[in-house]
Amino acid sequence: MTTDFSLVDLQQGTTEWLTWRHKGIGASDASTIMGENRFESPSSLLQQKRGSVVLDTFQNEAMVLGTKLEPEARKLYIATTGNEVRPVCVQSFKYDWFRASLDGLSTNHDAVIEIKCGASSYRRVSQTRTIPSYYYGQVQHILAITGLDSLDFWCYWPDNPPVLLPVKRNESYIERLLRKELEFWKLVTQDNPDRT
Structure with a gap:
């Protein structure tokens, strides 16, 4: 399978990884x-991206447990589906700023997983059998960068x-998403040559 991204050799959760993100x-x-x-505004994210790297990111108890x-969770997914996946970081060849820290990508790049391990997420997803709307952009971003259909x-x-x-x-959501992300990144780098 041809990919439009490179694997970035980073350990998720490290200082180097936070800097890359x-x-x-x-x-x-x-x-x-x-x-x-509903937890963060675009202007707040813009302020973070235009500022210095925050190496001490806040995580509440639920995030730490997740x-x-x-x-x-990944091990159980592999045992259940037979899809051998591992956590990796990827970066687009086309747009240097277009990145993702994947919870799991198969070695031949034909399967990707997004893992959620929280009591409230589990309760909601198990009851509704749908993903919460605030994760939709995240999964479509992953599909956009990997080029996968699901x-x-x-x-x-x-x-x-x-x-x-x-x-x-x-596809229509991804088109809007990429347009907005490109506009957002222009705002991040505007008058900020260190960010390009």
Whole structure:
């Protein structure tokens, strides 16, 4: 399979990884840029991206637990689906700023997973069988950068059956997303030569 991205040799969660994320737009930024993130505004994200790298990012207890549970969730996903995936960072060949830290990408790049390990996410997804709207931009960003037609949204909470939701690529949404991300990145780099 031909890809339009390169693998970036970074360990997720490290200082180098945080610096790399700061120098571009990642999947977790997408919903904010689209105005779909009730937890953060586009102007707040712009201020962060234009500022210095924050190496001490805030994580509440739920976020820390989610990060801790992710390897366990990935292992169960592999056992359940047979898709051998590993966490990787990717960067677009076309747009240097277009990046993603993937929870899991198969070695031949034909399957990608987004993992959510939180009690509230699990409860919501298991009841509605849909992904929360504030994750939609994130998964479409991942599909845009990988070029794949679908993504496995894997929701995990210990002692409960995992929930697997295939999410299809939405071309019209991706067109709007890329347009907005490009505009956003121009604002980040405007009058800021160190950011280009």
